[in-house]
Amino acid sequence: MSDPQNQLPHCPAALAAALRVMPLAPLSLSLTAFSRRIARNHPALFQRLGAYGRTEFVLDPVDLPIVVCLNPNDGRPRIKLTRRKAQGAARISGPLAALIGLVHGAFDGDALFFSRDLVIEGDTGAALALRNAIDDAELDLAQEAETLSGPLARPVHHLIAIAEHQTGLCLTRPEDATIW
Amino acid sequence: MVMEIVCPAGTPAALRAAVKAGAHTVYCGFNDETNARNFPGLNFDRAEMRTGVDFAHQHGAKVLVAINTFPRAGDEAIWHRAIHDAEACGADAVILADPGLLDHAARHHPGLRRHLSVQAAAANADVINFYAETFGVKRVVLPRVLSVPEIAAINAETEVETEVFVFGGLCVMAEGRCSLSSYATGLSPNMNGVCSPASHVDYSEHQGVLDARLGGYLIHRVDKDEPAPYPTLCKGCFSAGEKTGHLFEDPVSLNAERLIPQLQKSGVTALKIEGRQRSKSYVAQVVRNFRTAVDALDAGRPLPEGMLARLSEGQAMTTGAYKKTWR
Numbered sequence: 001m002s003d004p005q006n007q008l009p010h011c012p013a014a015l016a017a018a019l020r021v022m023p024l025a026p027l028s029l030s031l032t033a034f035s036r037r038i039a040r041n042h043p044a045l046f047q048r049l050g051a052y053g054r055t056e057f058v059l060d061p062v063d064l065p066i067v068v069c070l071n072p073n074d075g076r077p078r079i080k081l082t083r084r085k086a087q088g089a090a091r092i093s094g095p096l097a098a099l100i101g102l103v104h105g106a107f108d109g110d111a112l113f114f115s116r117d118l119v120i121e122g123d124t125g126a127a128l129a130l131r132n133a134i135d136d137a138e139l140d141l142a143q144e145a146e147t148l149s150g151p152l153a154r155p156v157h158h159l160i161a162i163a164e165h166q167t168g169l170c171l172t173r174p175e176d177a178t179i180w
Numbered sequence: 181m182v183m184e185i186v187c188p189a190g191t192p193a194a195l196r197a198a199v200k201a202g203a204h205t206v207y208c209g210f211n212d213e214t215n216a217r218n219f220p221g222l223n224f225d226r227a228e229m230r231t232g233v234d235f236a237h238q239h240g241a242k243v244l245v246a247i248n249t250f251p252r253a254g255d256e257a258i259w260h261r262a263i264h265d266a267e268a269c270g271a272d273a274v275i276l277a278d279p280g281l282l283d284h285a286a287r288h289h290p291g292l293r294r295h296l297s298v299q300a301a302a303a304n305a306d307v308i309n310f311y312a313e314t315f316g317v318k319r320v321v322l323p324r325v326l327s328v329p330e331i332a333a334i335n336a337e338t339e340v341e342t343e344v345f346v347f348g349g350l351c352v353m354a355e356g357r358c359s360l361s362s363y364a365t366g367l368s369p370n371m372n373g374v375c376s377p378a379s380h381v382d383y384s385e386h387q388g389v390l391d392a393r394l395g396g397y398l399i400h401r402v403d404k405d406e407p408a409p410y411p412t413l414c415k416g417c418f419s420a421g422e423k424t425g426h427l428f429e430d431p432v433s434l435n436a437e438r439l440i441p442q443l444q445k446s447g448v449t450a451l452k453i454e455g456r457q458r459s460k461s462y463v464a465q466v467v468r469n470f471r472t473a474v475d476a477l478d479a480g481r482p483l484p485e486g487m488l489a490r491l492s493e494g495q496a497m498t499t500g501a502y503k504k505t506w507r
Contacts, residue, residue: 108462125378132221136191
């Protein structure tokens with residue numbers, strides 16, 4: 001029940017359509033490699049997870065036909081995408097815009113919970129630990145992707161900027177995060 | 181003189197955000213049971229505390245370390261070590277609640293400024309003056325059960341600085357003495373640093389209806405279009421006979437923004453924002469809002485309109501006990 005004046009942007013229909021047919025195994029492998037790069041650059045994120053360092057998380061972007069199964073695996077994370085109903089110790093569901101916005105510190109997790117944009121199920125402690133660890137890590141997924149792209153960093157930067165402008169999704173970390 | 185804004189930081193990133201947003205002072209705690217926000221993924225290890233204090237000092241802000249739970253018999257050394265380490269990290273003050281711990285700090289760390297936590301529930305001038313005379317307490321965080329005239333009456337009878345909550349989660353009980361969480365979970369904010377510990381909270385949503393359970397007890401059920409509350413017993417919705425309702429308090433947040441001029445007139449030194457469990461985004465936005473307000477007040481300008489409703493529990497706000505209008 002978001003405030004109508006502060007509605008989260010919708011995930012592009014084209015992305016949802018593509019994920020209905022795209023083979024998920026290569027995508028899972030790519031995301032695992034990407035997450036391990038993040039783990040190398042942000043080891044404190046995994047230390048902050050403490051006892052939840054090997055917890056199976058299910059991240060469910062409700063406007064996409066897939067869910068993301070994440071195991072931090074004590075700093076060597078594994079990511080698997082699936083179109084089936086996934087089981088995990090903790091499930092965090094919400095629009096893609098909310099989940100990515102949380103990663104980039106654009107939104108407050110509790111505010112999204114109050115507004116029912118975010119739903120937490122299962123092990124609440126694990127979900128809280130993940131949220132707090134990510135909030136502290138100050139990740140910028142776009143910057144990580146650009147660095148990973150080597151000589152293609154500049155075109156990747158432009159592509160991300162265009163995608164962000166077109167979709168309204170928070171694909172980069174705002175310099176001075178402001179909520180909605 | 182500008183009123184001091186005292187801001188929460190649950191993580192080093194939140195501390196930096198608070199300082200950059202204009203906090204005069206930041207309060208935080210170690211990642212153990214010595215502070216009353218002992219939640220998963222939150223708080224500071226010793227190295228992070230030292231770095232955080234250095235960052236704050238470089239930007240002209242102060243850091244207060246909350247060591248405000250009550251030491252467990254036989255394990256006092258954990259709390260003593262926290263005070264020692266806070267001083268070693270360069271903290272500007274420690275926030276304490278337990279008289280034994282206050283005595284220890286006064287004897288062994290006389291140069292470390294001591295503030296009295298809201299967990300001590302010191303709600304009148306006599307007890308505040310007792311803490312000042314006995315343990316050298318320089319500031320007291322007042323419980324959220326006092327009206328503005330009551331705060332003015334306290335300030336008229338004490339030299340101790342007073343700090344009051346102006347925004348965030350609203351405890352409706354006498355803090356430091358509430359055991360509601362213990363009845364449902366076996367853990368309490370006073371001894372374990374956790375009110376409604378996440379490990380005992382369970383949410384489930386079915387066809388848009390969200391159930392919240394604490395220690396297995398259903399304490400909230402909200403429909404699809406209703407805002408979700410925190411899973412605390414004091415704001416639970418209970419049924420008795422044919423009536424169903426919030427027994428103690430509706431799930432709302434405190435916002436005393438409009439009362440800042442009155443609080444200043446009543447002699448309050450510092451305004452405290454609740455929310456060490458919240459994100460850096462929350463911290464930055466709330467701090468910026470309140471810093472703008474106190475600067476405007478100091479300059480004789482009208483207070484700006486608030487923008488904080490969407491950050492509030494239940495997406496609703498109250499002035500709490502400052503204006504006693506509830507049932």
